[in-house]
Amino acid sequence: MHSGFVAIVGAPNAGKSTFLNKVLGFKLAITSDKPQTTRHRILGVYNQPDLQVVFLDTPGLHQPRRALNKLMVETALSTLQEVDAVLFVVEAGAKGLEAGSKAAGVLTAAGKPVVLALNKIDLLPDKAALLPMLEEVATWGDWAAMVPISARQGDGTRQVITELAGRLPEGGPLFPVDMLTDLSERFLAAELIREKVFRLTEREVPYSVAVTVDQFLEPGEEGRPTAITATIHVERGGQKAIVIGRGGAMLKKIGTAARLDMERLLGTPVFLDLFVRVEPKWSHQDRGLRKLGY
Numbered sequence: 036m037h038s039g040f041v042a043i044v045g046a047p048n049a050g051k052s053t054f055l056n057k058v059l060g061f062k063l064a065i066t067s068d069k070p071q072t073t074r075h076r077i078l079g080v081y082n083q084p085d086l087q088v089v090f091l092d093t094p095g096l097h098q099p100r101r102a103l104n105k106l107m108v109e110t111a112l113s114t115l116q117e118v119d120a121v122l123f124v125v126e127a128g129a130k131g132l133e134a135g136s137k138a139a140g141v142l143t144a145a146g147k148p149v150v151l152a153l154n155k156i157d158l159l160p161d162k163a164a165l166l167p168m169l170e171e172v173a174t175w176g177d178w179a180a181m182v183p184i185s186a187r188q189g190d191g192t193r194q195v196i197t198e199l200a201g202r203l204p205e206g207g208p209l210f211p212v213d214m215l216t217d218l219s220e221r222f223l224a225a226e227l228i229r230e231k232v233f234r235l236t237e238r239e240v241p242y243s244v245a246v247t248v249d250q251f252l253e254p255g256e257e258g259r260p261t262a263i264t265a266t267i268h269v270e271r272g273g274q275k276a277i278v279i280g281r282g283g284a285m286l287k288k289i290g291t292a293a294r295l296d297m298e299r300l301l302g303t304p305v306f307l308d309l310f311v312r313v314e315p316k317w318s319h320q321d322r323g324l325r326k327l328g329y
């Protein structure tokens with residue numbers, strides 16, 4: 036048996052979290068079409084009879100400006116130090132390759148075996164475009180393997196697992212095989228709310244939002260639902276107005292979508308009470324980050 040830790044790294048929006056969810060067959064990490072969706076290290080355990088891969092999904096590598104972004108990039112870089120192998124996800128296409136080439140340097144410097152997955156190949160109108168892209172990414176570093184994949188459709192993900200497995204040490208499971216993650220239901224509930232904000236709001240709003248769960252009451256007898264109270268923190272009054280929406284319409288949309296996902300996650304009915312608060316400049320200051328759980 037082989038087992039070990041694998042960091043999933045790459046530029047923002049490359050499809051790292053989508054890959055993790057696809058491989059786990061479970062929606063663990065939140066995803067969106069906007070960059071910088073993932074802010075924490077997300078641990079997900081993949082099991083096969085002869086293999087355990089402990090995946091660590093990370094925030095996308097980018098040039099950080101705010102305190103929050105510095106913390107995100109530090110999280111990704113420090114994860115590289117703790118793993119046996121790395122999965123480097125690169126989005127196929129000119130923009131994806133440019134972003135990927137910038138991230139490649141820190142990976143070669145980490146001195147770990149790196150499997151490069153060229154993702155979103157389902158979007159390529161012509162598969163003949165693959166070969167020149169693989170030739171280009173090959174020049175960035177000494178990759179253990181390069182695998183074209185579609186994380187969304189699941190194409191190539193088996194081969195990625197096989198390539199990674201060959202780079203992991205021999206040994207028994209590092210986590211109980213029935214354990215999917217070390218993240219709490221509370222954390223995952225907050226993330227689901229943040230995902231809806233990322234998906235439903237535009238421009239700077241998602242980047243100014245943090246979510247805290249203030250109360251999480253387990254379901255009771257007689258079918259009482261899980262009762263969750265959460266706060267969406269924004270940085271300015273204008274953002275608060277956007278998140279609430281006209282007549283509360285946006286907050287209702289966010290709440291309904293998050294609640295449905297929570298019910299799937301927890302397997303119980305959920306009662307969700309959502310509040311919106313202004314916490315000026317929280318993403319720019321260490322104090323604000325700590326206060327909101329970063």
Ligand SMILES: Nc1nc2c(ncn2[C@@H]2O[C@H](COP(=O)(O)OP(=O)(O)OP(=O)(O)O)[C@@H](O)[C@H]2O)c(=O)[nH]1
Pocket residue numbers: 045046047048049050051052053054065066067068069070071072073074093094095096154155156157158184185186187188
């Ligand atoms: N067409 C297509 N879209 C994909 C694929 N993989 C991911 N996506 C989409 O790309 C967007 C970004 O995916 P994420 O998984 O959130 O990307 P990420 O690398 O985790 O991004 P950050 O957390 O921001 O660093 C989402 O809209 C996904 O649905 C794929 O194989 N094909």
Ligand SMILES: [Mg+2]
Pocket residue numbers: 051052053064065066072073093094095
């Ligand atoms: Mg992500």
